[in-house]
Amino acid sequence: xxxxxxxxxxxxxxxxxxxxxxxxxxxxxxxxxxxxxxxxxxxxxxxxxxxxxxxxxxxxxxxxxxxxxxxxxxxxxxxxxxxxxxxxxxxxxxxxxxxxxxxxxxxxxx
Numbered sequence: 390x391x392x393x394x395x396x397x398x399x400x401x402x403x404x405x406x407x408x409x410x411x412x413x414x415x416x417x418x419x420x421x422x423x424x425x426x427x428x429x430x431x432x433x434x435x436x437x438x439x440x441x442x443x444x445x446x447x448x449x450x451x452x453x454x455x456x457x458x459x460x461x462x463x464x465x466x467x468x469x470x471x472x473x474x475x476x477x478x479x480x481x482x483x484x485x486x487x488x489x490x491x492x493x494x495x496x497x498x499x
Contacts, residue, residue, distance in 0.1 A: 390498050397421060397493040402483040407437070407447055410479040411493050421471040421479065421495040427464040430488035434459055436481065438467075443476020451480075459489070 397419060398411030413419045428434050435458050439451040459465060473479075483489035 392496050392498050394496045395494075397495050397497070398479065398491075399493075400481060400491045402481065402486060402489040402491070404486045405482070405484060407439070407480045407482045410481045410491050412479075413443070413473045413475050413477045414497070415475050416499065417475055418498045419473045419477075419495055420498070421469055421473065421493055423494045424467045424469060424479075425464060425492045425494075426459060426467075426481075427490045428459040428461060428488055429490055430485060431461050432485070432488075433461055434488045435484040436489055439480045439482075440471060440473070441478050441480065443474070443478065447480055 400408060400410045402408055426436055435456050438454040441447055441451040479493060481491045
């Protein structure tokens with residue numbers, strides 16, 4: 390089973406809605422080692438971060454972080470080690486459009 394270390398996803402949030410950062414491809418597993426969230430605006434924002442099983446609608450039990458404040462022009466780094474299966478999804482929400490940039494780093498195992 391080959392392992393590919395890579396940037397799993399990059400997202401510049403466009404709206405105040407849940408957006409997909411990364412979906413594990415079919416016939417693949419992934420390990421998410423790090424997620425960074427950067428507030429590129431001059432005002433504080435809040436964010437939400439969720440991991441949900443493939444095919445599941447976003448629900449309360451999927452949130453890793455909810456309503457976390459991120460100061461203006463600040464970045465937070467989360468070191469996680471999350472194991473995901475095919476079709477699993479990482480979702481991000483920002484309280485202000487065009488304010489949050491999110492990156493996921495890790496490995497895909499095919």
